[in-house]
Amino acid sequence: MLRVNTTVIAIVTTDQTRVKTATARNVSVHSPDGDEPALDRSAMAWAAAKQARTTYFVHDADPLADVATAWADFFDGTAPMGTIEVVREQVLARWRAESVTLPDYYLIDRPEDLPTTLRHWYLGILAGAAVQRVVAIEPNRSIADHLCTLSSGRWWPTLDTILAGIEHVVPDQLDTPAEATPETRLFTPNRQVTRLDD
Secondary structure (H helix, E strand, C coil): CCCCCCEEEEEECCCHHHHHHHCECCEEEECCCCCCCHHHHHHHHHHHHHHCCCCEEEECCCCCHHHHHHHHHHHCCCCCCCHHHHHHHHHHHHHHCCCCCCCCEEEEECHHHCCHHHHHHHHHHHHHHCHHHEEEECCCCCHHHHHCCCCCCCCCCCHHHHHCCHHHECCCCEECCCCCCCCCCCCEECCCCCECCC
């Protein structure tokens, strides 16, 4: 990832009003026009993040939104063959051109509200790539309250590594520690990754 002078946080939520709860003196909130394509929204958010001077920069423009949707739709049987590959190449082209990049952290708001397959994308595939970079957050607390609890961990693999062969990685069960508190609840995938070609 290209470094900036702020910690970039992508919020994944079904309730767009939740992003507004990130407001604080050391937090910038950016929510590009929802009518724009997902990749364009992400490029807008990244451009704004590069100008930010606050400690945290929070946005709701996931650069992998199209890939996540295509992957979930494929395994849910609602997308034609080849969709994932096309969308992946579009995202990678933008990433190589440095107009989009992964955030420092993904905060997943109300993960139980996400469709099952899409939930596995974020809390399985992405968490498997860098577990401490994907955090499920508590619904009755503001986004801002969670920011100071984020812990450092290994950095993301390169995006081309994360997305390589993703069309062959099938949804699997998630292991969720029952004793985990909402503040620290990290959803980690089974370490056995099931691939279509196995």
